[in-house]
Amino acid sequence: MTSHKPRVVIIGAGFAGVEAAKKLGKHGVNVLLIDRHNYHTFIPMLYQVATAVLYPHQIVYPLRRLFRGLPTVNFLQADVEKIDFDRQIIYAKNIAIDYNYLVIATGSRSQYLGVTGAEENSLPMRTLTEAIAIRNHILSCFEQAIKVTDEAEINRLLTFVIVGGGATGVELAGSLNELIHSLQKDYPNLNCDRARVIILQSGRLFPSYPEELGSYTEKWLRRHGVKVHLNSKVSKVTPEAVYLEDDTAIFTDTVIWTAGVLAATPQMKQSVNTADKDKIIVEQTLQMCGHKNVYGVGDVSYIDSQELNGVAQEAIQQGETAADNILRQMDGKLPKPFDYFNKGRLAIIGKHAGVGKIGKFALKGFIAWFLWLEVHLLYLPGIRNRLGVLFNWLKYYFCGEGASRIIISTDALMDDRERGRDREERGQGEI
Amino acid sequence: MTSHKPRVVIIGAGFAGVEAAKKLGKHGVNVLLIDRHNYHTFIPMLYQVATAVLYPHQIVYPLRRLFRGLPTVNFLQADVEKIDFDRQIIYAKNIAIDYNYLVIATGSRSQYLGVTGAEENSLPMRTLTEAIAIRNHILSCFEQAIKVTDEAEINRLLTFVIVGGGATGVELAGSLNELIHSLQKDYPNLNCDRARVIILQSGRLFPSYPEELGSYTEKWLRRHGVKVHLNSKVSKVTPEAVYLEDDTAIFTDTVIWTAGVLAATPQMKQSVNTADKDKIIVEQTLQMCGHKNVYGVGDVSYIDSQELNGVAQEAIQQGETAADNILRQMDGKLPKPFDYFNKGRLAIIGKHAGVGKIGKFALKGFIAWFLWLEVHLLYLPGIRNRLGVLFNWLKYYFCGEGASRIIISTDALMDDRERGRDREERGQGEI
Numbered sequence: 001m002t003s004h005k006p007r008v009v010i011i012g013a014g015f016a017g018v019e020a021a022k023k024l025g026k027h028g029v030n031v032l033l034i035d036r037h038n039y040h041t042f043i044p045m046l047y048q049v050a051t052a053v054l055y056p057h058q059i060v061y062p063l064r065r066l067f068r069g070l071p072t073v074n075f076l077q078a079d080v081e082k083i084d085f086d087r088q089i090i091y092a093k094n095i096a097i098d099y100n101y102l103v104i105a106t107g108s109r110s111q112y113l114g115v116t117g118a119e120e121n122s123l124p125m126r127t128l129t130e131a132i133a134i135r136n137h138i139l140s141c142f143e144q145a146i147k148v149t150d151e152a153e154i155n156r157l158l159t160f161v162i163v164g165g166g167a168t169g170v171e172l173a174g175s176l177n178e179l180i181h182s183l184q185k186d187y188p189n190l191n192c193d194r195a196r197v198i199i200l201q202s203g204r205l206f207p208s209y210p211e212e213l214g215s216y217t218e219k220w221l222r223r224h225g226v227k228v229h230l231n232s233k234v235s236k237v238t239p240e241a242v243y244l245e246d247d248t249a250i251f252t253d254t255v256i257w258t259a260g261v262l263a264a265t266p267q268m269k270q271s272v273n274t275a276d277k278d279k280i281i282v283e284q285t286l287q288m289c290g291h292k293n294v295y296g297v298g299d300v301s302y303i304d305s306q307e308l309n310g311v312a313q314e315a316i317q318q319g320e321t322a323a324d325n326i327l328r329q330m331d332g333k334l335p336k337p338f339d340y341f342n343k344g345r346l347a348i349i350g351k352h353a354g355v356g357k358i359g360k361f362a363l364k365g366f367i368a369w370f371l372w373l374e375v376h377l378l379y380l381p382g383i384r385n386r387l388g389v390l391f392n393w394l395k396y397y398f399c400g401e402g403a404s405r406i407i408i409s410t411d412a413l414m415d416d417r418e419r420g421r422d423r424e425e426r427g428q429g430e431i
Numbered sequence: 432m433t434s435h436k437p438r439v440v441i442i443g444a445g446f447a448g449v450e451a452a453k454k455l456g457k458h459g460v461n462v463l464l465i466d467r468h469n470y471h472t473f474i475p476m477l478y479q480v481a482t483a484v485l486y487p488h489q490i491v492y493p494l495r496r497l498f499r500g501l502p503t504v505n506f507l508q509a510d511v512e513k514i515d516f517d518r519q520i521i522y523a524k525n526i527a528i529d530y531n532y533l534v535i536a537t538g539s540r541s542q543y544l545g546v547t548g549a550e551e552n553s554l555p556m557r558t559l560t561e562a563i564a565i566r567n568h569i570l571s572c573f574e575q576a577i578k579v580t581d582e583a584e585i586n587r588l589l590t591f592v593i594v595g596g597g598a599t600g601v602e603l604a605g606s607l608n609e610l611i612h613s614l615q616k617d618y619p620n621l622n623c624d625r626a627r628v629i630i631l632q633s634g635r636l637f638p639s640y641p642e643e644l645g646s647y648t649e650k651w652l653r654r655h656g657v658k659v660h661l662n663s664k665v666s667k668v669t670p671e672a673v674y675l676e677d678d679t680a681i682f683t684d685t686v687i688w689t690a691g692v693l694a695a696t697p698q699m700k701q702s703v704n705t706a707d708k709d710k711i712i713v714e715q716t717l718q719m720c721g722h723k724n725v726y727g728v729g730d731v732s733y734i735d736s737q738e739l740n741g742v743a744q745e746a747i748q749q750g751e752t753a754a755d756n757i758l759r760q761m762d763g764k765l766p767k768p769f770d771y772f773n774k775g776r777l778a779i780i781g782k783h784a785g786v787g788k789i790g791k792f793a794l795k796g797f798i799a800w801f802l803w804l805e806v807h808l809l810y811l812p813g814i815r816n817r818l819g820v821l822f823n824w825l826k827y828y829f830c831g832e833g834a835s836r837i838i839i840s841t842d843a844l845m846d847d848r849e850r851g852r853d854r855e856e857r858g859q860g861e862i
Contacts, residue, residue, distance in 0.1 A: 064617035
């Protein structure tokens, strides 16, 4: 199908893709946004779903609703299978979509760094479903622990290991540590002091923050009972243990993997230049080398000599630049280079404590914690979500309990997935 | 393990089981409540989760939290495998639990009435997960419909068939009909008038209500676009169609099965007398024939010459009676017969319309709708849930949209289920 107005296809509805679609939609450009989910996920708050502070629906927003006010933005729920740059066509199951401009905003995926058994035996936390799975798993460990009598097994069930000491790993460790100790009143017959969170990091905590903040975080976590193992490299993960390179074994039923990411590059018919971590190399204008009408934004792309850390702000600003540059191209102008304006970074490490860096200022403690809550509440899409999150935070910080600690069985969902697969196989057509 | 104080084991945390546990807990009796889920489900509102009016967590309540104030009530998340009445032991995976008194409150399951393909090709709606699966499936049908060009396939995707014209089927039909028409603004390129809800019923609608209410409902649903097929018996369900006994075929990708229930009787080592629908026959005191210390309550049991319909009120009152009778037995007194006090029944059929019967009065229209909302809000456990539900209802009845229309992918949950299975297989011990 071809349309008269040029069509911009955006693959991926993360921070970068959504921002580009919004900007183009506001200028009346014909946009097709494609994602495998029908919602946008606010990734920075995933760990609060995993630790039952927030409800799953509170950190996602339906994409069709997000773009209701922008009639030229269309959405398609699909898995992109391949891109053909020469013919300017994207293939999904039984569908071929042509484009005039393309924005690749497919984000990242977990990197297991070649560690034996890591992918099979650890839980990732990159999607909403994975965060729910972690919540279910943690609560199930407690339900299981009160049923068994073997001391070693109880210890294994109540030991929670987080691999990776970046922002995700640290935030999760702090929040999980609070969860497991607040569970005491639900399990009066279980000694919850036996439960422990262990964080493993190959170097120091928060490697992309000033060293001072890393050591502050380390002390804070230790003081609150988290076991922090620095300079520890994981060599193997089994269903019952994590092994370190010095042959130490930590027996556990729960390994959450937050160490490292790879670009989630879609399959492409033509080969493209990639940098470290499979990232697509793009020019300073975010255009793909050799394809002036294709942009790479967010975690999936690499810009030479720019120091970026894969945070939401970078993706949002790149999405905006890509949209601006497409608008310029449509007007016959030359695209401009991407210029990142660093508004600062913040991370929570526990109740009333955070760390951050804004401009030259390193922040820590209460002020960083409070700013984190403010900023994330502001950026979260949807008034209903903001109100709900605020309510849960008040409940959590004053009463020690945010969301219901429910374990939703997945039997019936499985069947529907099978159905879904059948249905998709029958699907056909072109857009 | 034996304890000095007599132990009451309750299997099933539905309305009957929870009520019995509460009453016994308030009297300081040693209770062990067992359920396969860690939460209580407010079944009468399941259909509002299936149609995205409410969020899943709003109609469930964590059992451990429910009983925090009653220290003698313990909870165990487990699947009961077998009951041995002679040895007074219940077996779950790797666990054996002895009891002095037992309350069987295991509820009901779907009955497919021997219809070929019904179990494989239709969606049940008896648990929270099943309701979520229905919501996901309905929304996926719309996402799929905009991708295909074949007219017959679009019709099949947008045809939603509900089998069963009792309260569940009718409430679901009305709510689903509202959902599919409100989706027009999310799918501007799809003609949502093509979407239709069909309800199939072997006799008349609401067979357990006065005939006047059945015909009122029928007219109301027809006026709002629902296709009502009365006196229609389903003979076969395939992945693409429902066949009626007169050989009519209705082509559809969605069949929701609400017709008929069977008792969800646990496996028992000794044979027991059962009535119609596999129900355990109990005496007027709710005691199992021949086992004076075993009670059968709620949907799982049958009491001779009592006219009951399987509604929440009956289960609650039976749970209360069983608890009273156990307390009487502990005091050396004789149990009293169950005496049902019918407070009335209510059902919603759509926006601002309901039907009901309170005492001799048949209610219909706005007043029945309003009463339904009031009563269900009052009975729902938890203030947070009540506030949330009230908020969603206001949003739904004033803005046409209650909960977010998100399709949560289930890939990661599956893996955790597998893990759960492994873990359980390793589990052992006695309580």
